[in-house]
Amino acid sequence: MSSPGVHFGDSAAARRLAREVNEEAAGIVRDPPGRFGFFASLPLPDVDAALAELAHALDALGADGVVLETNSHGVYLCDPRPEPLFAALDRRAVTVFLHPTSPVCWGQSALGRPHPMIEFVFDTARTVTDLLMAGVLERPPDLRVIVPHCGGALPVLADRVDGFLRLFQPDRTHAPDAVTQLRRLCYDTAGPAFPRQLPALLNLVGPDRLLYGSDYCWTPAHGVDAHLASVQAAEVPVPGATWQSLTTANARRALSRPAR
Template sequence: MSPDTPGYLDVHAHFLTDSYVRRAREAGHELPDGVPAWPAWSAAAHLELMDRCSIETSMLSISSPGVHFGDDTAARHLAREVNEAGAQAVRDHPGRFGLFASLPLPDVDGALEEIAYAYDTLDADGVILETNTHGTYLGDPDLEPVWAELGRRRAVVFLHPTSPVCWERSALGRPRPMIEFIFDTARTVTDLLMAGTLDRHRDLTVIVPHCGGALPVLADRIDGFMRMFMPEGTEAPGAVEQLGRLHYDLAGPALPRQLPALLNLVGSDRLLYGSDHCWTPAAGVEAHVAGLDAAPAPDGTTGWRALTTANARRILPRTAR
């Protein structure tokens, strides 16, 4: 690799703390989302993997099942705890980590308080929002004050899937990240489209994970139904146009099928690198990077590494410094 080639900027990277895992287990998440076990995480091990894969910077966030386990007060405390831990990792390793802060949704007042703390005290790079919390999806009108504040701050909002409330029947006993996560991503983005949230708050930068989940193949169907069922006189752009404004990370098995489907929906300037580590093991991250580095990039670009990193630096200006 040429020394002039930039390192990847990973927008989809996760961290854990012992306290967080303990609290999640106490809340019944012994096997989180049906996967066999909680992964281990340390900043040192994460940095070693980043160096092996030429990942320059990773944006840390807490993955599913998020921080709200049923009690608003406890969720506020847990969100603050993990956000402070993530911010400490950023301070300890300048230039290597960033932070997407967790919010205690669906507690709106708690979320607004944490947005202020995350941005004004912790200097967070953005926020992470689970696709639903206890069945409250992101287009719910009760969440409008949160979207308004994030829009006011021109926030970067990283969406992350979690289990739907119906998973006991729909997952058929299989790990929810396999299929349920993909469709819950499509479900919450569709909810945002139908609620008009994305059109009302155009100053937001929204990152959709896993190559958009099921959205690339459902976009035309969503677009048609949206035009049929939007209130008469509504002038909001169609779903396909709005989806084209969002950003998408390449975490998961992007090749050989998902990434070409995504490129039929959005331009290459909307694509970002994502590893999904620590939930994706190191060997999986290494294989994913090797596959992207070997794959031909869109015409006129210099490779997936340079392309996705340039895109990420545009929306995360602190990383460019």
């Protein structure tokens, strides 16, 4: 379970809402036990409050990770301001689930169309590309990132991003190339995964990187049912596996906490 954005312009209200959302999620996890987990919401762009809520969510509530929006009121993840948060996430080996939102310019760039339609998938590509260019994704294995919606636009942009990374940062010869770094991330199947999105993703990453995602409750129940049916009807990329067994095993591995 996750609730991406809790900051609507009032930092004090965002702190209270993050705590309320996380406490509620922890209560659902406890009753019944063993059925659910949750990603904690953080009141970004207030970094000090986000650090405090991170500690509470992990230490007091037992959160499985955190959910971060692709940008928080125009502050992207590689802005220098959230760096203390990423240092803490890295140090504590926290799983980070990204969730897209619209860029601040969406009123112009969406051209009057529904902004979740393409603005979300491009903002996912924008923030992951920024993480690549800033070197944040060179931190594995401790920093683990889950990218939603089959990677958004990343599968078709990966080679282009890799080319620009080599062109504009040629001194980073010690670092893995962009494609290698993208292959280390996990990707969920939320959204219209078939017939084109998930096959495109599998040209970039191995099947061990796939996690099931439904987008419920933003996608209504009948849409989730249709999405699940399309996934189950598709060929499984691992012989002898089902989509359920594959994504379950991947999720257990992605959400496990390394010994410290």
